[in-house]
Amino acid sequence: MSKFHVSTTVNGDSVEYLCDPRETLLDCLRDKLNLTGAKEGCGTGDCGACSVSVDGRLVCSCLMLGVETDGKQIETVEGIADGDVLHPLQQKFIEHAALQCGICTPGILVAAKSLLEKNPNPTEEETRYWLAGNLCRCTGYDKIIRAVMETAEELREAS
Amino acid sequence: MDYHSPASFAEASALAANATGITRFLAGGTDVLVQLRSELVTPDTLIDIKKIDGVSDIISNADGSWTIGVAATGAEMSEHSELGRDWPGVVEAMDLIGSTQVQGRATLTGNLCNGSPAADSVPAMVAAGVTVTVTGPSGDREVAVEEIPTGPGKTSLSKGELVSAVHIPARGEDGGDAYLRFIPRTEMDIAVVGVGVNLRLDGDTVAEARVSLGAVAPTVLLVEDCAKAIIGSTLDDAALDALAAAASAACNPIDDKRGTIAFRTEVAGVLAKRAAKIAYARAKGEQA
């Protein structure tokens, strides 16, 4: 079984890897690039813990093959902060205790960032539906939704 | 597993025609990858069609009809405001599939060719009278959407054939469509029942209608009796009751982990009424 050579950009860095065509982008990020921020909670696109953005589009990295990402721009949770300055969402998640165990947090942050880029003023309902593909089993979502909406408000005020 | 990313549909067709074992085309991959990962289907040949020029385009044709590229995602369709104005039912049906993340990948064509009777976009496409271009070793042919699935996981496409474009008819005047599905949660479920309604009004009277049911039979159904029940009516209570009865009567569902026969049969009628009311309101230019 031959492997494919893939060149891509992850969080602004040019990277290359060899992958079996059956390996998902998530497999490649975690096992080949050591970027273990994206998590595998289900492998079927139902939990969102592996959320990343590819060419600006929010996707489940378990539902994309590594070979498909040649030449693409990939953003993961590891790229959300600007150096040592946390993204406002990251800061708010800590302040609001919007995480308990934290396994869903990377995916939720990537998804929430994508929401706020598209819709800077989401309603609670819009926020909840946007994040419906990100399962959290610990929090009941209450503090997550509050953190996202409050971040949106702060970002609006700041701009 | 061999992986190919051909540059044209002809090349894709030739690759598939010459392949041995199991062949799958990869568009959004939201079904193919799940089946691969769960070892339900491990293709010997995987043909990625996303490198073909124009596959992500959503084109408004001069005659008012639409051509949707086979790799255009649900998210791209939802973001296309004119398409949504013409065919809100089709766009919403597509948008109901999976999460925001899945929307970033999933396609109409993939949803159709996966062959699931519960595919959300298919009843909406059938009601809308959508056709697809099928490219194969002997050239292209135009096929109505309802002709593609032949049973759970099965399609009428033969070896070497693939869908290369989706055509949505011109909306025209005084028309409206809607799709509703029932799921136990608010998101992330497979339809237990789905209903697509597309109609055209003459004044307040329904002049033309197509009603389609999903998840209540081995394939998505186009139910003529449902259309008959409302054509000629102003969608009064009697017509809606007749519609519901016709929808329930058309059901041939199974009991499974997602719903019972009794539930699906009953709810098909309920959703048919609700979807017809929305389509009717849209045809009248009202918000719904």
Place this chain on the structure above:
Amino acid sequence: MALDDRKSEFTFVGTRPNRPDGLDKVTGRAKFGADMSAPGMLHGAILRSPHAHARIVKIDTSKAEAHKDVKAVVTRADFADVPFKPGLEGEFWNVLENVMAGEKALYDGHAVAAIAATSALAARDALKLIKVKYEVLPHVTDVDKAMASDAPVIREGAADYSVPEGMHPNVVRYHESGHGDVEAGFAEADLIIEDSFVTEATHQGYIEPHACLGMLGNDGKGELWCTTQGHWIAQKTCAALLGIETSQLRVTASEIGGGFGGKTTVFIEPVALALSRKANRPVKVVMTRSEVFRATGPTSSASMDIKIGMKKDGTISAAQGVFRLQGGAFPGAPGDMTAMCAFAPYNLTNVKQVGYDVMANRPKQAAYRAPGAPMGAFAVESVIDELCKKLELDPVDVRLKNAAYEGTKASYGPRYERIGLVETLEAAKAHPHYSAPLKPGQGRGISCGFWFNHGGETSVSLSLSEDGSAQLMVGTPDIGGSRASMALMAAEVLGIPYENIRVTIADTATLGYNDVSHGSRVTYASGLATIKAAKHAVEKLCERAAASWGIPTDAVKWENGCAVPSGPNAGDFDPRPLADITAHMGSTGGPISGHFEATPEGAGVSFGTHIVDAEVDPETGKTAITRYTVIQDAGKAIHPTYVEGQYQGGAAQGIGWALNEEYIYGEDGRLQNSIFLDYRIPVASDLPMIDTVIVEVPNPGHPFGVRGVGETGIVPPLAAIANAVSHAAGVRMRQLPMSPPRILAALKDNG
């Protein structure tokens, strides 16, 4: 334990600082179970039975072993068998039997062999090379059917002393308790309702699948990294199953991606170690989601009969319940816990409860948040609600009238110490939610809930650094922010800022034994131990100060982070801050640290009352939860935000259990819904905001008054939601989950 040092005024406790592991968790840096790798690492995969019940006739691994990418294959023969003996000693055997099948596969998904190969794909592919010959046996998955005389026997001789004669061998434990004379009590009742209830098994549904990385040499020394609620139990169990010395295996707990009781035992860890021992290389094993559903602990399913008599004024004159719990193909279903908790909120003169532990061809049940209690509360609180409705009494008033308080003889025996049930009910009655108007189609339900809470073996070590900062080592994996609570409690005692304390979850080689993070015990027991360890260090700080001042140690006290003379007679010395003492500790007697090892026995039981509004679509049977309020006694909330989080999370899991989550088995005994698509846990758009009220009735068994809060929150939701749905739909729902097909069918039956 002497609690003379009980405290009620706090500086740090009760504040809401950022959690110490926050940065790691929002940047993707935190290492969870599957995030670790090692040089030369192999990947393991496990072959599982497709049959619910089958004799394993033969396993042929030769083709797999011959494959170039395969470095080891193990079956049951590669584990140290412990002779089967029922009871506590037999539990290792049960765990082993669950980890790797012996003579029989006992459920769909039961492990039968495992492979280590050079890549995850190679391991998965190589599983297909193992040929297993099965003789399929009749199976049973339903609890009532498993007790019937014609049910297939899962294992002869598994029943213990408690089971009355004449029961089916699948009934393996029996519990009966209560007091008074229920028949006399029923005779006094104005209204008696007798009804039966059913709940399906649900899964804890943690988002992180089980994952581990194990290395075991043929010298019997090993290392294990795993996601677990308790690495000492993992150490002890793996050592027993592999026949090595406990202390030779060092276990490190990864960050844990949710547990809820489901990660209190081992599944893949002994397998990874066995593969490693054979291959002499590190082996990583990560479960797929489907494996998690098929082969790790769901809850028990339950079938229950309740009879309650009530007087016109709302007094419960007698209550009895029979609780049959199915716990998979092994003893352990918490029928006894269900029975003991079911009526615990009430002050009853006459009460009787019976619990059964029943085996069936399903995966071995594991604890899930207050294991056993939610089902019983569902049945009992539904009947109380129906009595209130029929007698036209307010459901909160009726519960207040019957509520247990300090000195009440509990349904399970002893008298209560100070408890906070009445306070939660009064808060419910006063809450605006309880009097808010309902829209047409909506119904409101309330329910109380009880859980025991737990102490357990606990070791904590605290060491001070020369610069006056402190490092605290605890042994209870942090599932929901407990490092923050520990640091707050240590700060309170030491009088140094919260930020100056670093809390680490120690591995098994660097701290004494710790019981699992379960039983809502962490903030209670590790917290108590933290306080004691910090006090131990403070004693030494005072000694150093006393020596420097030349006065007796008992003439020095600790105040606001400083040693000060205890009174005017002790002498006139300037306060010595902690950092001033630690700066010189090397030359004044050596390093200063404090530690504590004990089994705290005073967990303090906990009660909650929930209010919920539900709206039912009468045409489809679909339910929406429109408002939810959790009121629960925390004793003392150390970090209130994380207490709220526990309340909200418990409620959300309860909503899932009540409405849509269930294990669905086919006629063939196979699990039908082993992915998140069809095992429907609540998504963000399913839920409203979940309001919380923290009631604080201090636990007399903890120096700061802490009661565990993790589990009680899942006890009331099932009943509260069932009551709300039943009011909204106009028909009593007796089966969970109340999925739309069930509600619609009930509406149809009701006309």
Place this chain on the structure above:
Amino acid sequence: MVEVHLWSGLRSLTGGQQVVEVEAKTTGDLLRELVKLHPQLQAPIDAGVSIAIDGRVIASGLTEPIPVGSEIYLMQRLRGG
């Protein structure tokens, strides 16, 4: 002497007695004395019991002191999640 209240399911092992009087200064003493009086109680004790002393539940400790005149209940060992 302290009175030990058993759960009703144990009556079949004590000849119908639900309250047993024993001489015990600690929880460990208490269990030993119970078995001396009623050897069949060894099985439930081995399976795991907790002891409530005036309402305080001792999950497993055998060294907890038992004050004179306290109210003692034997309970099945508690398990948590």
